[in-house]
Amino acid sequence: MEQFLLDLKREKYNGSYDLAYKTINHLRKIITQTRWANANELMAIIREAGKRMVSAQPSEYVIGNMVRRVLKIIREEYVRIQGESEESVNKGSLHKMVTSDQDFQDFNTPLKELKTIVMEAVNEYIDEMEASIHNIAAQAVEHIHSDEVILTVGKSRTVEAFLKQAAKKRKFHVIVVEGAPLYHGHELAKSLASKKIETTVVTDSAVFAMMSRVNKVIIGTHSVLANGGLKAVNGAHMVALAARQHAVPVIVLGAMFKLCLLHHSALGGNEASFNRLSSPQEVMDHYEGGTEILSDVQIYCPTFDYVPPELVTLFISNIGGNAPSYMYRLLSELYHPDDHEL
């Protein structure tokens, strides 16, 4: 456990899928290795571990997502064993609250099969996660037509798989924005060009100029917020603004484990946990920035961008396509409202 927390603090993972995978494996280990008597105790243990993990790396929402998902799985499996339908686990409707006099589940009865069944469900969920990229890529041919010009920012494994899958059947052009100061766009361009997709690398400053020729913008995202907004790589907001100006649809690819409960507010100090300012070395290196004349200059290097839901046209996830205004509804299927506060 301590090792995992240290890894989190030191950011020893690459990409949200990797982190999600590691987190859920860690949680699976906790379920198998710790001693618990009933569902309540298990949930308390998971919640405790979850709190520690989230505090180690607060800007990565995927950790919280995984914890809440596991809690929901436990609740569902418990209820199923008890013999009742799973819907009753969810917050009852107004009608139910008024008519039924049945109390909420207290999850206290110890059940022998709970461990194995919970483990099965968690494994199923991990399989689903592993297949998410394939499921998203399989929808590529629906959305990309011949001779289209597609713009993308930075490097997303999902977008890469999506475009490569579409390139098997259709011929189109891709414009990749390089995404200074990390230049992930260059890596993506190299990877796409090796599969004979016509790729052009442009600088971040040329996005508005190129946008008049672009048919679609396809970007990946770090997480999806509860209101349908995005926490995406730096530069995505500028791209989305330019796309709106030119009436170009913005399609966001993301698996369901990226959907999180949090909302974004730029005020009230929330910015500190939303965005992560990485070393300004990337923007201006010490050689130049350390000179006496430039030593007082404040250099910013944000990692993420908030993209409001009005700028996004479509979300494609492993369960299909959705409008951003619908994302909040999917939350109720993934997480239980009692787990909103860990």
Added chain:
Amino acid sequence: MERTAGGDQNSGLTAEQKKQLKKERRKAKVSGKATQSTTQSFPGTDASSSNVLQKSKAELRAERRAKQEADRAAKAAMKAEQTSGGSKLKGPQVPANIQADDPKVQKKAAKKLEKQQVPQRAEGQKKVALFSHLHQYERSLSITSNMGFGNTGIHPAIIQLGLQYAEGLITGSNARCAALISAVCRVIKDYVTPQHKELSRDLEMKLKPAISYLNQCRPLSVSMGSAIKFMKLQISVCRKMSDSEAKSRLVDSLREFVRVNIVLAGKAISDSACTKISDGDVVMIYGNSSLITRVLCDAHKVGRNFRVVVVDSRPKLAGRGALRRLRQAGIQCSYVLVSAASYIMPEVTKVVLGAHGLLSNGYVMGSVGTSMVAMAAKACGVPVIVCCEAYKFCERVQADSFVNNEIGDPRDLLVKTNSHKSNPSLLDEEDWKQMDSLKVLHLTYDVTPPDYVAMVVTELGKIPCTSVPVVLRVRSTDT
């Protein structure tokens, strides 16, 4: 047999008639030479006969000139007929530099360059298809390696200037224009009118290859175009003056052009824009514009309390120059790249941008990325002020950045093979060359739509973006 020079006005000079004219001219030349030879065969003739012979030479010359004038008049009359007939009106022509994909046009342009003895740049190998109508050069060998330095060649000051442009040592529209004017002043100072030629016509002929050469080194900027127009006007006005008088007059008028349009206009704009910057402002600027840094430094001197956010972009990273200048003046600064402009925009109260040129339909042409900053500002409700001298207004119109642009060297975005990579993700030149499907685009300019710009500050006052054609008309009636 002797055709009247003014004949055949209705049908125009056909090829045969032109041939006939040429034959007659040659005959006249030969007969003139024949008379010369006959005079030489009688060496011992007295003064009177030589006078007579000389007169005949002068007569012949006069005859020839008269014929030429008559021909010219005929052609002019014919043209007048055609235009009054109205069958083929020649409107504004499409320039050759945006027809790089048309082989006929390119052949013509290449021939013209050859005639002027200007070396032509080689096109790059990996062109981006979207911009196939523009020239896409690669900075390979020196353009001047095959140039001669003879009497008919281009003045060394111009050669030096062209190389400075090509290597990026002189950047910024004001700097380029001022450098051009100072080089042309040197050319004028060294110029000697050859015999039997007029300064006004010959100097213009001499400057044409110089301008083609500069265009090959780096496409002319709007400011340079404006200066060249002014030069041509001044030269054509210099008739019936002695050489030294004409030359000093030209040099003075060119210096005055720089003084009025760049230096004094800068001061006027700075005074005007200072009123727009108030205490406690956070001003965002983009890239390095000499005018904008001047405005900010002057505002700081006057005592305004504000801080500046400098937005920069790859690969030129011009913002660092502006950053240095502002820090030297003691202004508090921040620095971001253009992808983070929307991150920092909530803090900003004003955006002040410089322009490369203002187009007649109100669009602002600036270095690539200007439109990004303006767009982010509009999205956050931050006003955008553009500062631009009036001589940078031009009659071109374009609605997007594709129609006319300058494609820079794609290698500026890449890393040299086997050199130390500051960032391991950056593409290698080798990778770029080997992969056919991979192209790299380096744009230089982009156009910002007028609805993003709140106001343009010029030395003629604060005007909206769409008033550019009005100002152009006013200036053309002034000069």
